[in-house]
Each structure stands twice: as structure tokens, then as C-alpha cells.
Amino acid sequence: MLFKNPAVLYALCVLIIPFFVHLFQLRRFKKEYFTNVAFLKKIQQQSRKSSKVKKWLVLLSRLLAFAAIIMAFAQPYFPAEDTSIKDEDLVVYLDNSFSMQQEGANGTLLNEAVQSFITSIPAQKEFTLFTSNKVYQNTKLDKIKNQLLETGFTAKNPSLKSTYLKAQNLFTTENNKRKSFLALSDFQANTVDSNDFFEKEIHNILIPLQAKEQQNVSIDSAYIANKINQDYQMHIRVSSNKKSEDIFPIALYNQDQLLAKSSISFTDSLVRKVVFNLNEKEILYGRISLEDQSLDYDNRLFFGIDSYQKIKVAAISAEEDRFLKKIFTNKETFDFHSFKENEADYSVLENADFIIVNELSQLPTSLQTLLQQKLKQEKNVLIIPGSDIDISNYNAFLGILNRAKIIEKNSQELKLTQIRFSHPLLKNVFRKQISNFDYPTVYESYKINDYGSPVLITNDNAGFLTEKNHLYLFKSALNQEATNFKSSPLIVPVLYNMAWQSVSIPQLYYEVGEVNAIDIPTPLHDDEVLHLTQGDADFIPLQRKLNKQVKITTAPDLPLLAGNFEVRKQDEFITSLGFNYNRKESDLKVYPLEQLQHVEIKNSITQYFSSLRNQSEVDELWKWFVIFALVFLAIEMLLLKFLK
Template sequence: MQFKHPELLYALFLLLIPIIIHLFQLRRFKKEQFTNVALLKKATLQTRKSSQIKKWLILATRLLALAALILAFAQPFTSPQSGAKKRVETVIYLDNSFSMQAQGTKGPLLKRAIQELVATIPEDSKISLITNNEIYRNTSIKAIKNDLLELDYTGSSLSTNEALLKAKTLFTNNSSSIKNLVFISDFQDNDNDFQFIEDKTLKLFPIQLQPESRNNIAIDSAFIEKENSGNLSLHVRLTDFDKSGNTVPISLFDQGNLIAKTAVEMNETSEAIFTLPDNQPIQGRLSIDDNSLQFDNTLYFNINKPPKINVLAINGASDSFLKRIYTPDEFNFSSTSESQLDYSLLDAQNLIVLNELQALPVALASALKSFLERGGALTIIPSNNTEIKSYNSFLTTYGLALNSFNNSEKRITKINYSHPLFRKGVFEKQVTNFQYPRVNEYYELSRSQGASALEFEDLKPFLIDSNKLFLLTAPLNEANSNFKNSPLIVPTFYNMAKYGLDIPSLYMIIGQPNRFDVKVKLGQDDILSMENKGHSYIPQQQYFNTKVRIQADNIPDIAGIYAIKNKEETLEYVSFNYDRSESRMNYIDISSLKGSFVSNSIEQIFDTIKSETKINALWKWFVIFAAALLIIEMAILKYFK
């Protein structure tokens, strides 16, 4: 038993006063003389004993009654917590990722959780609550009730460990307080085991909400392939996580108008193919009907009229292979010799190719450095008699340097498939055995602080990239190499040009690093915006002479097709979709999670928390006990003879 006001217990010393009075102020008996008192002796003795007992009983009841009143004013209580007087902090993590769209026994998991929170937690109880994209510090259910009822799903998903760390930041640094963390989620298996280290100052209450069914069909991805007939093939990949074998209709819309529809017989992974006209802009939307998760039933994409990429070759050797790659339908290709170079042309280029120049003049090196700083891409192909010193004064700025010329033959055998040049749309699968190109002579590198895209058989770089500077370590003339005849030549140089103007892809994924270029010349103080049906964003952007580089990592947060605008002028469209990692309905088994009280009921968890921190006030019982003692005293005075 504990006391709210223990200082009042000092009043118990006052009980000594009536005891002292009782001991020192006893009533004396007066003797009276009678002629014959023998018959009265027995009655006299009995009367004295009865009077003494009665007085002791009255003293005891009064002392007990007074003590009970003093204890009542000290407000005694009991609690299961040893530190019942400690501050109690409650933090709630509510998972509002897309996997919580799944249907439970009482509807969507998230909506059920919100309703139970509102109904279970007392309105004025102090709590802190976080979701994947919102934080409510030191508030109450009453204050955030409307926000909770309007809470929507978000594509900003957190792993269980990330959510745990985020929730812990809402607790104070008070080591003596009782900390309760209520973790409400479906605990989706995202290849990241839920790790909770037992902590005496923190109690974890995981609540796992699980759907009735784990059936889900999702539009996983889409990509474009060009056909010889001038058409495009749109390949759409669908995933059936339950392997139901059902037939699913899929519809293709352009600006809201249905332009094609087909049915796909589902396996674990299936594909639908649509034929689209080439060079026709499309603001596309793919859609299926599936009653499970809704966010992955739609995939947005767009095909813009591609801007032409400006490529300039500064030649010291034949550029015929470059002309075959940089065709007029996609590129504005121009070439010149170093002696006839117009330096004013450099600012307008997206890619500059130094094609086997013997030396790199200081003026050109300075101009190329400024060109790279403005976001352009540069490819350097050395010659057989390169003046290494003139090149290295430029290359060392980018962590590269040529060394001696090695006249031993080498084969190009390794492709770095993770390099941006080859990461997307180049290879259907990794090739380990192909017709290896060769070089007769090559340059060793004394510095190679970059990412190798292609390597020789001894793992020395053939093509290395450092901050959009692509350096080949061997001349490509026919006397030295057959690389021009290799199938690798086209995707390699084609994607180098794409590096100079990063055209938006078919679609981008929300929450991932998204960077693209918009070919436009802006006026002073002009900025680009992204707009879609009332949603408007101003992304992070960097202006160069002929383009604007947009970095859209954290925005937008809603899937759709967005117009890139300069004031009222629409320049092009970009599409954003939610990450499909939430589509897989696999869940972690948390039943054996140590140091926690696992449940699937919000009401049960909060009843447990309430019982562990509930204070049983006892002062009313002491008041009743004091009143009962007073009644007993009155009864003794009246009826005790």
C-alpha cells in the first residue's frame, strides 16, 4: 500500500494525547460508610471492573477512528506497478501502408484499427501517435479524432525496424517513466526481421492485424519494345501471389479513353502485350479489377515525343560508326575536327565525343570542364599516339589518369550489368559467354577512381565512368580493335548520349531517387512545376543552358500522370507509380517475439495497459471504517452496562 500524501501520516503521533489523558486523568472512587457493606463488596468490585473495560473499549474505538481518518486524508492506494507514481508515456505506431488495405473480418485493416483506437482509448488520455507519414506528439484521441478518421494510405512504407526506431524518438529521456509502445501493423514480411531488444524501461505491445484472404493480383511492371513495323509493343507484367489460375481482364486507357482490352490467364507471373503506334504521345493507364489490395490495380505510364539529343564529335579519326549510331530521328549529330571547332557550339550539346585526338589543348580542356559542370556528358577515345600529359592534366580532376601504352592483346569479357549504361532495357539476362571484342593495344591507368562499365579479362577497365566522363582505355580504330563490330558498340554509345540528356522513363516509382531532364530554355526567375488534378509541386531543379534537371525523390506522393509546366505552358508529361513491394501478402510470425505482449486485439492491449497502471484508491474504505468505529463507540456508550 502506498500513500498520495504520506506527510500527513505524522498526524498519527497525535494519538498519544488521548492515551496520556486516559492514563493520568482517571476518575477516583469516593468511599461512603454503611452500617453493613459485606453484601455490597462483590457488586462494588464488579462495577469497577466493568467501568474500566468500558473506558478501554471507548478509547480503542476513538483511537482507531481517528487513525482511520488520518489514513484517509493521506489517500492510500495500491497498484500493480512498483513505481505507480511514475509518469506513464504511451506511443502508438499505426501502419498506414498499402498492405493495410487488405480486408479483415471487420473491413479494411487500417479502418478497423482506427475505429478501435477511437472507441477504446479515453478521449483525454495523453498519447503520441505516428504513422508512416504523420507524427502527433503529446496529444489526445479527442484532439486528433478527425485526422485519424480521414487518414489515408501512403506509399511511404517503413520496415518494422524503421518504424520501431521512429516510434522510440517520441519518448522522453526520463529514465524513471513507464514507456509503453503499441505497434499496430500487419507485420508484412519485407525481408527485414523484426528485431526488438528487451528493455526494462520500454514495454512493447505488438498488435498484428491479418487479412481474411491472401489472394492478390497486381500489375507489377511495364516496358516498351520497338517493333520493325514502326509500332511499339507495350509489355505488361502481372503477378498472382496466390497462383489462382484465374483469367483477369486488363484495360488500357489513353487520357481516360479505353483504347484496348485483353484477358490474361494468370500464372504466378503472366504478361499482356499491347501494340501501340510509334511516335504517338500517350498518357496511359493500365487497370485490372481485383478485390484485394487496390493500389496495385493501376499503373500509369506516358510516352512523350522524345526530344532530339545533341551530339558533337570532335574527330581525330573516322566518325562513320558514330553517324550510324546517332541517327537523325533521335539525335542532332554534328562533327568537326579540333582545328575547325567552334567553341560556341559546346554549350548546346548534350554529349561531346573526343574521337582519338592526339592532344587535348588547354583551351578545349577548360571548355570541357565547364561543359561537364553544366550537366553534359563527355566520351574520350584515345589515339595510338596520345600525348598523355595533356590529357592527364584534365583527367586528374575526375580521379582518372592514363599511364603507359601496353601492346599486349586483351579481350573485353566482363559487362557491369549494374552500371547505368546497361542497367535498363539493354539485356534480357546476363550473358556469360559471347563473342568477346578484342584490342591489340591499350592504356594502363595510373588512377581509376570511377565505375567500370566494361572490363578486360584481367579485370582492368576498358570503359570507365567518373561523373559523366566516359574514358575508353583503347583506340577504336579498326587496326587496333574490333569493338566497332561488336553488338556492344550500339547500346554503349547510345546510352552515353542518353546520359547527356536524361529523358524521363516510361514511369517512375514514388519514394525512389528519380532524376530526369527537361529540354527547355527558361527565362530569368522562371521555375518548372509538376501538376495533376489539383496537386501541384515545385520539385528540386537545376537549370543548365539548354535543359532543366529535376530531382523528384520525395515528391509527388500520389500516383498519377503529372504535367511539367513552365507557367501555363505544358512541356511534357511524367508518370509516377507506387512501389509494388507492398503487394506481396506474406507476414512475419511475431507470436514468439521476446519481451512483448503479442495480441491481435487493440481493445485487449489497452485493457492490459490500463490494468498494469490502474491505481486502486483506498481512502473511501478508511472513511467507512472510521464511521463504523464511531457507531460502535455510540453503541458501547448506550448499551454496555
């Protein structure tokens, strides 16, 4: 038995005082003599004996009553076997991703979680708490209460598995403490990709936060189509999590200027497309907005349309080049120039973004030097060998670049049998992988030591089209005697993407949290850098000077916020870029937590800490000692009243 106030036990020493007073009382009996002395003496002895017994019993009951009261004030207890609150190593995960913007019974789910945590956790409890973007390690409530109340939403939405791995790294190294992981989240289905990653040795508690049943409408994506001169269409994809007859207004702005407006409903479909007809050469601060009552982060989509330069494509051909002229016909996108072998304008080639060497018998030294410079500038180069080439000349060029080596000509008929759908060149070309494709045939080709990454593969397991560090190489000519590849639907997307990927043309918008490579068409002097600015926010992205343009690369942690960012060189405005949050949290489906293994599900954080306190509660005895004191006082009263 232990005591919460052991110092009170010193009061027990005071109980010895009434004992000694009773033992050494100063009262004396006065003798009275009567006639029948023998009879009176007997009565006197009997009376003194019974009185002495009564006084001892009364004294004992009184002392026991006082002792019980003193023991009650000392608060004795028996410690429980499980002292969880004291010996628990607690790590708490507080989800503050955008899905926590949903409305609960008392405000947003994040606000409810913070308030419940603050009011439920014991003030002296030490714990580690982390959110999707912050960590508070080995702390107490009074130290981080204000920070918790100011917790904002973040675009970071890690999976539950990665969150759990992070929690495991935050546990202390003390082996005598029980490890407990507590997670407060809405547990969206898109964050859980496995049900068997929780450790059995750790006490895992999940507290799902319930939102009101609401309709969430999200602006998913936008793109430009049907562009004719300055007229074009803006296609906007909007989705909802449930059907409804409610009307949702949607508008398109350039900064604060309203350009177009419409409204949509979801009576018969969960996906709607809105089309705005526009005639704006530039929309530098574009914003698409709608209004709904659920998540706020997906109600706006920022974009920028700038009058960017065309992609400069140059081809130098030995003979026929009509197929190239048919492919690069879009004058709004491409600035295409084609030259005969001995008529090439090298000033045009030097400014080209994508160069095609089409079936030359040999590569002139001046052309080799130019191609090397283009590859250093990370511009794409395509080499289509002729039917009869100077192999040593080609190998000399390829050897300088540490590329492939042409061995000999091969007259064996081959069939294209494989498409590397995962290759970056074929990104967004196929909606799904296909197996019944009408593959072209190769009648004559060159045997080449394969190098780099194959894009198209023939039935001899060799690459028909390969790529390494921006240099693309076909293993045969593309004339009719060599292959029917020009008749294949593959040729258009392959050559189109080579040109598109040679220049990182500013897209309509980019995604926050991703690595984005963007080419900005502006020259930089030695001491100049490009800035991305939005209001008071200003940061310098990773950048490289490439000829007359700059390639900037945004990191996953910058920018952190969505919006329209200005690209500036010192104080000079260059262009603007739109950044938006990923839309995966717009899907409000919740994962069925009962499928997870080695977890305990609680309805609320209050319930968890109440159960924890019950497990750790000591067997307190002070109430019993108060009862004992009352019993002894009652015994004393009975002795005084009934014992003669």
C-alpha cells in the same frame, strides 16, 4: 494504506457523539421498596449490571458499523508495487502505409487500429504516437482524437527497424519511467530485415492486425516495345498474390478517353502480361486501371508519352567509323552525325547531346573548347585515342579538366578480366553478374594514370574504360590492330548507355518518394521557372538551366501523391509526367513475429491495456469495509435479540 477520498475520514469525529450520550445519559432509576428488601436489592444489582454490558456491546458494534461505512466511503487501498499506467513512458506506432488498406472484420485495418486505440487507451494517459508520416508527441487522447480519425494512407513504408529507432528518439529523458514501445501494424515481411534489434530494456509490444483472406491484383510495371513509326505496343505486367479463376478487367485511358480494354485471370500463373497495340503520337495523361477488392493504391498506373526530341549523337573520326553507324541505327531514337577530322560541322557538334572523339591523333584547340562546354552542360563525351597520338596534346586537354594523364604507349597484351556491374553506365544491362564472359583482348594500349571510376578493367588492374564527370576515356584505340573490343557484345550497351545517359529523356513514368532527374527540352529566361501542377497542387522542383533545356529534380517528399503532373512554364503547358507509388506493399506476406527477440505479442490493443491495468491495479479495501459494516450491524441485531 492510502485513501482515495481522505476527506471523508473527518466523519469519524461524529462517532464520539453517541459515545458521550451513552456515557452521560440523563435517565435516572426510580427506587421502589418491597418487603423483602435484601432479595430485591440483589436482583436489582444483577439486572443493572447485565443491562450495562449489553448497552456497551450494542454501542460498540454500532460504532464499528458506522466507522466501517465511513472507511468504505473513503475508499482505502494498498498501492501495488508496479504503477505501470502512471509511470510508463509509452510510444505508439500506428502503421498507415498502403498495406493497411486491407479489409479486416470492421473496415480497413487502419480504421480498426484507430478505433481500437481510441476505445482502449485511458483518457488521462499521456503518450507519444507517430505514424509513417506524422508525430504527436507527449499528448493525450482528447487532443488528437479528431486527427486520428482523419488519418489517411501514405506511400511511406519504413522498415520496422527504422521505425523502432525513431521510437527510441521519441522517449522522454526521465529515467524513473518504464519505456514501452507499442506497434500496431500488419507487419509485412518486406519491412523486416532483421530479428535482433529490439532493446531488452524496453517493453516492446507488437499487435499484429489480421486481414481477411483476399486476392490482391497489382499493376506492377509498363513499357513500350516494337515501336515502328507511330505504331507501338504497350506491355503491362500484372501480378496476383494467389491463383484464381476470377476475371479482372483492365483498361488504358488518356485522361477520360478509353484507348484499349482487356481482361485477365490467374488460373495457372501469378504473373500475367497484357499487350495493347497503340497508334497514338502522344498520351499526355495516360492511366492504366484495373478492378479488384483488396488494395486500392496499386490498381492504377499513371504515365505520359510525349513526342520528345531524338538524342543527338555526333562523332568526329580520323578514319573508320562504320561500327558507330551500325550502333546508332535507330532513327526513332538517335539523330546520328559522323564527320571526318577536317570536315566537322561545329554547328552540329554544338547541338549534340553526346560527342565521340574517335582516334584523332591530336585534339584541335577549337574542339577542346567545345568539349569543355559540353562537359559543363553535363553532356557525355567519349574519347577513343588513336594508335599514334600526340601525348602532350592530349595531356594538355586532360590537364585543363583535371582528368587523367597519359604516360606512354604500352605494347603488352592485356585481357579484360573485370566488369564493374555496379557502375551506372551498366545499369539494367545484366540481369545477374556473370563469370564465364568471353572477355576481349587488348593488343596495344596506353599507360594512363587511372582516374575516376573504372567501368572495364584489364588484368593489370588498370581501367580499360574509365569515367569522371561525364568524360569517358578508353586506354586504347578500337581498331583491329589494337583490340577486338568491337567484336564484343559489350560495345553496344556501353555506347548506347553513354548516349542515353547524356540526356535524361522523360520516362514513361516515375516513382513517388525517389529522386528523379528529368530533362525538359525548353529554354528558360532569367525570371522563369518550371512548375509541376496537378489540380490545386503546385510546387517548384529543383532545376538547372542547361543550354536549351532544363534539368528538373524531384525530391523524395515531392510529389507526395501519384498521378499525372503537368510541367508548366508560367501559364504555358510544356509536357506531362506520370508518378506512381512503389509496388512493394502489394506483396501481402506477413513476417512471423515469433522469430523476433525481446518482444511481447498481443492479440489486440484492448488486451494490452487490460493487462496493463491489471498490473497497475491497487488492492482496494472498500468492499471489505462494507462487509465489516454488515457484520457489525448483524452483531448488533443479535445482541438486541438474544442478550438479556
